[in-house]
Amino acid sequence: MTPAKENDHKGNNHGSEATAAVGQTTGRPVSGNVPPPQAERIGVLALDQTQMEEVRQILDLNDATRRTLSLFDGGLQTLSSVLDRNQFDLLVIHSVCQTETDLARLEQVLSDRGALPVVLLSSNVEPGFLIAAMRTGVRDVLKLPVSPEALRDAVNHIEHQVVHVPTPQEKRKVVAFMAGKGGSGSTFLATNLGYALGKAGAKTALIDLNLQFGDAALFVTDRMPQSNLADVVSDNMARLDGAFLQASMCEVLPTYSVLAAPEDLERAAQVRPDQVDVLIRLAAHRYEFVILDMGRSLDAVSVKALDCADYIYLVMQQTLPFIRDAKRSYEALRGLGYGTDRLRIVVNRYQKGGEITNEDIELAVGAKVWTTVPNSYAAVSAAVNQGMPLAAFAPRDPVAKALDGMAIELLERQEAKKHSWLSGLWHHH
């Protein structure tokens, strides 16, 4: 059922099909040998010329950045055609998106245009609207009349964020596992998903980035790790290459190895974000899949690692404390600029007919549940206690099957790459 939207935009000029670019200003070129920074292309959508002028004056004052400002009037219904004809790095919307119905329309227009950051200027700042805006992926909502500082801050903040260029579907391979709360099962799922991928023939590495309290290796091997992440990055950064990395890991299968976390806190504290960045890039080059066990912390090192992740699986359970923490973590991850297309919520130890349903979870967290993994206490604890992958111990267990399903979903993308001539055929029509 499609709700009638014709009359939602009070005061909008429905007749105006064409968008009017009324002003265009470009920042001055940078002189000297310093390569000029990428100019930020800002699109401004407003109701009328007065509003456009207001935004132009606020953003134009700042000549420290190279900015291109393109202004469009005509309201939300013109946005789609504006975006068809223009490439923006950031969109500022003045007044024309102030209700949840407007947000639904905005979401529709933005849905297939990647993660275009949006700042809304709105006189409606009711909590319900703000939450809906956050769910739509809007970065910031500023109350009208807008303070020039607030708008400049919001735009500067987005400009200085690391721009994540989305990896093409078939090349997505770095998968991070996070938990909002301890004991959710993120390490168990990460390590056993790695096993499922390796078992299916994909060369897979798991990196334990839970630097302080990492225990990932214990979940899939009973051998003591001979070396760990701190050895690899701190002592040997200079000789870090694929072969050395492979030799530093615990081999679980010929196609699946685990790099253990540092064994003492002091060495863990010395690991730097740039080292982790190099390590993950190297692993991504060398392996078909790289799984990161992140634990719960969001610090400089883990944010660097998450920046490298194509998918972030947020693991939670079906009880209130987990939901509360999942919501916090989800919002924190969104706040860090990770788009909803990269975030995947996994409800672990899921019980059908439980007191709290997936719908309840989705409502509370503000995001869809990506998948569920059943509860299987006896088999899982037996496998974990023996340091064995669950699938090696109980391949028919429903949890092992769920993990196979998660592996298959990731593998299918790589298959698509291998048979791209075929998918080329399918995409003709």
Ligand SMILES: Nc1ncnc2c1ncn2[C@@H]1O[C@H](COP(=O)(O)OP(=O)(O)O)[C@@H](O)[C@H]1O
């Ligand atoms: N689907 C499951 N069914 C039953 N027990 C599970 C399941 N997933 C995890 N567990 C149990 O929960 C414990 C804690 O999991 P862990 O992966 O260490 O959590 P986290 O890394 O999020 O702190 C594991 O030792 C395992 O025994």
Ligand SMILES: [Mg+2]
């Ligand atoms: Mg853990």
